[in-house]
Amino acid sequence: MNDTTYTPPKVWTWDAESGGNFANINRPIAGSTHEKALPVGEHPFQLYSLATPNGVKVTILFEELLEQGITEAEYDAWLIRITEGDQFSSGFVGVNPNSKIPALVDRSGETEVNIFESGSMLVHLAEKFGKFLPASGPERTEVMNWLFWQMGSAPFLGGGFGHFYAYAPEKFEYPINRYAMEVKRQLDVLDRTLANRKFIAGDEYSIADMAIWPWYGALVRGVLYSAAEFLSVDEYKNVKRWADEVAARPAVKRGIRVNKSWGDEDTQMHERHSAADFD
Numbered sequence: 001m002n003d004t005t006y007t008p009p010k011v012w013t014w015d016a017e018s019g020g021n022f023a024n025i026n027r028p029i030a031g032s033t034h035e036k037a038l039p040v041g042e043h044p045f046q047l048y049s050l051a052t053p054n055g056v057k058v059t060i061l062f063e064e065l066l067e068q069g070i071t072e073a074e075y076d077a078w079l080i081r082i083t084e085g086d087q088f089s090s091g092f093v094g095v096n097p098n099s100k101i102p103a104l105v106d107r108s109g110e111t112e113v114n115i116f117e118s119g120s121m122l123v124h125l126a127e128k129f130g131k132f133l134p135a136s137g138p139e140r141t142e143v144m145n146w147l148f149w150q151m152g153s154a155p156f157l158g159g160g161f162g163h164f165y166a167y168a169p170e171k172f173e174y175p176i177n178r179y180a181m182e183v184k185r186q187l188d189v190l191d192r193t194l195a196n197r198k199f200i201a202g203d204e205y206s207i208a209d210m211a212i213w214p215w216y217g218a219l220v221r222g223v224l225y226s227a228a229e230f231l232s233v234d235e236y237k238n239v240k241r242w243a244d245e246v247a248a249r250p251a252v253k254r255g256i257r258v259n260k261s262w263g264d265e266d267t268q269m270h271e272r273h274s275a276a277d278f279d
């Protein structure tokens with residue numbers, strides 16, 4: 001044991017000064033911190049989000065639907081700056097009590113529908129428009145298998161590996177080892193699956209690809225946590241082949257720009273209200 005060994009006290013208390021990225025917004029309590037209504041635009045769908053891997057799953061799906069000429073899928077995308085606590089406004093919490101982006105309001109019917117959890121949004125939109133999710137049978141189950149795989153697995157990549165490798169105030173060997181091992185196992189699961197199918201759930205591009213690509217596709221393309229060399233991502237050739245194919249889709253290129261508030265100026269797009277915003 002070394003002098004960084006931690007002995008938990010009998011009762012955990014909140015140390016707001018614990019450091020690390022996001023320490024200023026992390027809290028052990030739910031609910032809103034301030035009164036503020038959400039803006040509402042003219043389209044049937046109102047998205048409140050940020051271009052993180054969880055956020056772009058949904059903007060990619062919207063752009064794929066629009067790419068197919070489905071104009072009923074027009075949406076307004078509003079920027080939620082999570083480092084500034086926008087996810088704790090009364091308006092945002094009213095849509096998503098979990099205070100995490102993305103949050104979506106479907107205003108296309110008689111009654112407004114609040115949707116939170118990116119996976120739930122993908123299913124809601126795919127079912128509504130009858131695209132990217134087979135209506136029934138084993139093909140539908142296979143898409144759902146991989147969608148739920150992503151929702152269960154990515155927290156190990158983001159909250160586990162990414163947090164300790166990229167964001168924690170100090171580097172600790174134990175958690176980095178534990179989560180690097182799990183993430184490499186997950187990449188191997190994907191690599192073996194993609195060895196004999198074009199897309200994650202079979203021959204057809206689906207919401208499972210849209211969910212998995214922003215996390216594991218970004219990882220093997222070297223744009224997540226600067227961890228490509230550390231995790232030897234070149235080993236996962238089938239994942240790389242699939243990730244590059246998905247990245248080349250015009251709708252994906254547009255989707256990853258929506259609600260992006262960092263990086264080169266010309267890659268940013270704080271809000272999206274029409275196709276013209278991409279020009």
Ligand SMILES: N[C@@H](CCC(=O)N[C@@H](CS)C(=O)NCC(=O)O)C(=O)O
Nearest residue numbers: 052054082099100101102117118119
């Ligand atoms: N399981 C959720 C995860 C959402 C999530 O973790 N969002 C992060 C950004 S990627 C967030 O809003 N973080 C702000 C916070 O934790 O306060 C989903 O897929 O929608």
